[in-house]
Amino acid sequence: MSNLIKKLFALVFIGFSLHLVMIYYTPSLMMKFIGRNWEEQNMINNSFARDLPDSEFTEVIRPSADILYGGCAYDVTYFPLVIETEVPESYWSISFFSENTDNFSTINENAHNFGKLKIYLFGPNSMPTKVNDGFIVVSPSNKGLMLMRQFIGNGSKLDKLNEIQNSLDCQLEGS
Amino acid sequence: MILLRRYLLYFIAVILIAVAFTYASAKLYEEFAFIKNDNWQILPSPGDKNRDIYTRAAVAMRGTFAMAKPEAAYFHAFNDIEELELQGNCNYHLFGNDIESRWWSITVYNEDGYLVENNEKIYALNSETIDFNIDGGFDIFLTNDNNFISKVSDKNWMRTPSDESFSVALRIYLPGEEYFSKLKRVDLPVIEKLECGDE
Numbered sequence: 001m002s003n004l005i006k007k008l009f010a011l012v013f014i015g016f017s018l019h020l021v022m023i024y025y026t027p028s029l030m031m032k033f034i035g036r037n038w039e040e041q042n043m044i045n046n047s048f049a050r051d052l053p054d055s056e057f058t059e060v061i062r063p064s065a066d067i068l069y070g071g072c073a074y075d076v077t078y079f080p081l082v083i084e085t086e087v088p089e090s091y092w093s094i095s096f097f098s099e100n101t102d103n104f105s106t107i108n109e110n111a112h113n114f115g116k117l118k119i120y121l122f123g124p125n126s127m128p129t130k131v132n133d134g135f136i137v138v139s140p141s142n143k144g145l146m147l148m149r150q151f152i153g154n155g156s157k158l159d160k161l162n163e164i165q166n167s168l169d170c171q172l173e174g175s
Numbered sequence: 176m177i178l179l180r181r182y183l184l185y186f187i188a189v190i191l192i193a194v195a196f197t198y199a200s201a202k203l204y205e206e207f208a209f210i211k212n213d214n215w216q217i218l219p220s221p222g223d224k225n226r227d228i229y230t231r232a233a234v235a236m237r238g239t240f241a242m243a244k245p246e247a248a249y250f251h252a253f254n255d256i257e258e259l260e261l262q263g264n265c266n267y268h269l270f271g272n273d274i275e276s277r278w279w280s281i282t283v284y285n286e287d288g289y290l291v292e293n294n295e296k297i298y299a300l301n302s303e304t305i306d307f308n309i310d311g312g313f314d315i316f317l318t319n320d321n322n323f324i325s326k327v328s329d330k331n332w333m334r335t336p337s338d339e340s341f342s343v344a345l346r347i348y349l350p351g352e353e354y355f356s357k358l359k360r361v362d363l364p365v366i367e368k369l370e371c372g373d374e
Contacts, residue, residue: 027234
């Protein structure tokens with residue numbers, strides 16, 4: 001094989017490898033981009049609430065206009081996060097997204113359908129013990145995002161849903 | 176100096192090759208990764224932790240926090256039933272039957288993927304707000320023409336952007352596990368073009 005063809009193969013191989021690296025890290029970079037202001041907005045290990053999205057909302061692409069969003073960004077490197085909220089009678093879910101945007105766990109009305117809800121979120125290197133008063137979720141990454149979605153339906157129970165959204169509490173255990 | 180120039184050329188070549196692979200993979204992905212069902216397309220596992228790296232990257236760019244099945248199915252339509260791009264200067268009839276699920280909704284997005292500005296502040300219609308027909312079906316109109324709105328429906332209509340293409344999302348929550356094994360065949364609403372402003 002001539003030297004030129006060898007070089008060409010090497011360039012294509014390195015180019016393709018770089019392409020794979022770009023694709024692999026795109027979700028993590030996207031997460032970093034979306035979360036660039038989380039720290040200054042005090043959203044890490046603290047709950048946040050969002051108004052219903054409208055045409056001015058550009059934080060994420062294709063937002064759902066039927067869902068009231070709340071949640072918290074998390075960093076469970078040193079301590080687990082304790083999430084507490086009420087659940088509504090209408091559809092709701094609490095879903096967890098790792099640093100690379102994977103939806104690794106979702107808890108919804110099929111698992112718990114009434115009253116108060118407590119979730120313990122652990123980091124990847126922890127050995128969670130059994131808890132009696134809630135769910136245990138283990139995140140594959142130390143950092144990520146939890147989103148609580150509440151379906152607004154025809155809007156008649158929006159006040160109650162807002163109240164529930166505001167009751168969402170995220171705190172590191174022991175803090 | 177010559178050596179430096181040569182390495183710079185190699186570096187540029189590698190970057191160009193990587194960009195070319197990424198561009199080609201994005202095009203091929205559009206073609207092959209989506210399941211098509213008439214005018215709708217869906218990624219079968221947008222939020223799953225076992226998805227491949229291309230799906231993960233595509234979802235991160237298009238709708239970052241998509242949920243894993245069986246929580247939700249996200250269908251998108253960029254074309255009408257005749258495979259023509261949805262255009263804001265045209266009126267559309269979206270019709271179908273109720274969908275068995277916990278709830279479902281239809282949302283219109285502008286070219287950039289954001290909600291369409293409208294004085295009515297109606298950005299989506301869902302299974303609780305849609306006015307169903309007596310037979311259980313529904314008719315929704317997508318339009319930006321006020322005269323057309325007054326003729327068709329008081330309730331079942333949504334504003335489209337005035338002069339650009341748009342897309343429609345159909346979100347179905349908790350449709351049941353087996354729904355995801357027949358995404359190609361499930362009964363979905365049809366989007367039919369009625370007339371266009373410049374015709």
